[in-house]
Amino acid sequence: MIPLVLLALTGCGPSRSEIKDQREQAQYHYDLAYGYFFDKKTERGEAALLEILKSIEIKEDNGDAHLLAGLVFMGRRRPVDAIRHYRRSLVLQPDLYYAQNNLAVAYLSMERYDEAIKVLQKLAGTILYDQQGHAQNNLGWAYFKKGDLMKARKHFHDAIMLTPQLCPPRNNLGMLYLKQNKLELADKYLRQAIERCPSYAEPAYHLGRLLFRRGDSEAARKHFELCLKYAGESPLADQCAERLRPIRAAAGRREAQ
Numbered sequence: 406m407i408p409l410v411l412l413a414l415t416g417c418g419p420s421r422s423e424i425k426d427q428r429e430q431a432q433y434h435y436d437l438a439y440g441y442f443f444d445k446k447t448e449r450g451e452a453a454l455l456e457i458l459k460s461i462e463i464k465e466d467n468g469d470a471h472l473l474a475g476l477v478f479m480g481r482r483r484p485v486d487a488i489r490h491y492r493r494s495l496v497l498q499p500d501l502y503y504a505q506n507n508l509a510v511a512y513l514s515m516e517r518y519d520e521a522i523k524v525l526q527k528l529a530g531t532i533l534y535d536q537q538g539h540a541q542n543n544l545g546w547a548y549f550k551k552g553d554l555m556k557a558r559k560h561f562h563d564a565i566m567l568t569p570q571l572c573p574p575r576n577n578l579g580m581l582y583l584k585q586n587k588l589e590l591a592d593k594y595l596r597q598a599i600e601r602c603p604s605y606a607e608p609a610y611h612l613g614r615l616l617f618r619r620g621d622s623e624a625a626r627k628h629f630e631l632c633l634k635y636a637g638e639s640p641l642a643d644q645c646a647e648r649l650r651p652i653r654a655a656a657g658r659r660e661a662q
Contacts, residue, residue: 431464435473442477453477468498475507484511502534509543518547538568545577554581572602579611591615599631606636610645617648626652 438456441449457474461467471494478487491508494501505528512521525544528534545560558581564574579595582588592615598608613628629649636642 427463431460434460435470438473450480466497468494468501472501472504479511484514487511502531506540513547518551521547538564538571541567542574549581557581572598572605576608579608583611583615588615604635606632606641610641613648622652
């Protein structure tokens with residue numbers, strides 16, 4: 406008589422060749438999604454989403470695939486779905502530090518600042534994460550949005566110390582000092598951000614605000630125009646255009662006199 410255990414094992418799962426085929430298929434769709442998402446020349450976000458979901462459907466237990474799915478969903482402005490995939494990627498690969506940082510970014514986009522801080526504090530204490538400047542800047546931004554400017558300032562400065570070439574913490578320090586009416590310090594950091602990243606639109610916008618507050622409308626106009634040049638189609642571009650309109654109108658009136 407054939408043992409029952411052998412009968413139970415017969416035909417109970419895919420063969421090695423079938424498993425290999427599944428992995429190869431999943432990798433094929435992952436590679437397509439990766440190429441579509443990171444192609445700077447053409448916007449293929451929908452194709453990237455379809456391919457990465459197909460990859461996960463074939464092989465669900467791939468942390469990298471869930472990380473990419475999170476990135477794609479954030480690009481589609483779907484942070485709830487992004488968070489679900491970031492969390493799953495971390496269940497599968499707890500040391501996937503980029504997923505931790507991007508999970509925090511998703512929380513920030515939803516104004517879930519305490520959850521973002523919890524993730525970022527852990528990440529900032531992880532020596533193996535090689536993008537500590539980004540983690541510190543994001544941590545500073547969370548505290549800035551919560552209104553804790555002292556902690557925000559500390560983390561922005563830490564971000565600059567860890568990654569001197571990073572521009573967002575300089576822009577954020579400029580915003581912070583502008584909020585505190587410390588115009589000299591705000592001017593310093595906003596100009597540093599523009600100098601290091603000339604096509605970075607946001608510091609040009611904030612420096613324009615600062616210069617207009619000082620009464621230098623001509624210099625403010627130049628910076629709002631610089632902002633408009635690089636902001637693309639975005640809410641920031643709309644803000645720059647709104648600031649420009651009265652300055653240009655006033656200049657037109659002066660010329661007509």
